[in-house]
Ligand SMILES: NC(=O)C1=CN([C@@H]2O[C@H](COP(=O)(O)OP(=O)(O)OC[C@H]3O[C@@H](n4cnc5c(N)ncnc54)[C@H](OP(=O)(O)O)[C@@H]3O)[C@@H](O)[C@H]2O)C=CC1
């Protein structure tokens with residue numbers, strides 16, 4: 001049974017992670033914190049503490065790994081607390097800038113750190129399929145559309161940015177991410193169009209459209225529940241415990257790979 005600490009325990013994903021852990025036999029949540037708490041707050045029977053106390057609570061606890069779905073600044077703070085204490089960290093938070101990315105990279109010199117912009121196995125499959133499809137029709141235009149709930153802060157989504165990296169890794173002629181279009185703006189050959197929609201309670205959709213030569217190919221992933229992300233993050237947490245310090249990503253978990261320093265997922 002892997003002992004897990006959860007940050008952002010009161011958020012959409014934090015709650016989902018605690019609920020998923022409650023239903024599994026290979027993990028147990030031994031510590032949960034949130035930025036805002038009220039006296040006696042709990043999620044699925046797990047008491048939720050003030051996030052400001054995380055370093056002290058983590059030191060006192062017997063947590064073997066942290067799972068974080070919060071915001072970029074707080075996530076970097078929490079990961080640095082993990083690095084101080086030698087606790088591995090799984091980061092699902094997206095929207096990091098270069099400073100946040102560098103802070104995570106520094107922390108991964110002393111702890112195993114697994115960061116993924118999306119913990120759905122279907123998205124890992126989508127990313128592989130996109131790389132293959134884009135390589136197979138190298139003249140086609142590429143447009144990406146992501147759709148999420150109206151509470152999402154960062155745009156485009158971390159997953160969208162990872163997919164854009166994937167596209168650019170096989171099409172070096174595409175190096176211009178065009179976010180939306182307005183006015184007199186004909187499409188340039190080097191563009192990848194990027195479109196972010198926010199509405200209602202949509203869990204998360206990503207669609208890659210390839211078009212040319214009088215045909216259209218679309219590759220789409222739709223998450224139907226946050227449970228899929230929570231399960232993937234917990235699989236990652238179980239996999240990460242006992243690894244060497246370094247950077248890992250969700251592809252390592254899926255492959256059961258033992259190598260360190262995966263291609264950076266900065267999203
Ligand atoms: N990798 C993946 O598979 C997935 C990644 N995500 C990412 O996870 C993150 C969280 O998403 P979601 O759960 O929907 O977001 P929510 O807004 O529902 O929850 C965010 C949580 O983080 C806390 N938080 C936010 N900002 C700070 C801060 N500055 N300091 C301390 N705590 C903070 C919030 O605390 P409070 O309650 O006090 O506001 C809350 O508990 C996002 O970056 C999202 O993109 C989401 C789904 C899947």
Ligand SMILES: O=C(O)C1=N[C@H](C(=O)O)C[C@H](O)C1
Pocket residue numbers: 094117118148149152153156157158159160203204205
């Ligand atoms: O905020 C969300 O909800 C999600 N965020 C991740 C992202 O930014 O890609 C993953 C998923 O799409 C849900």
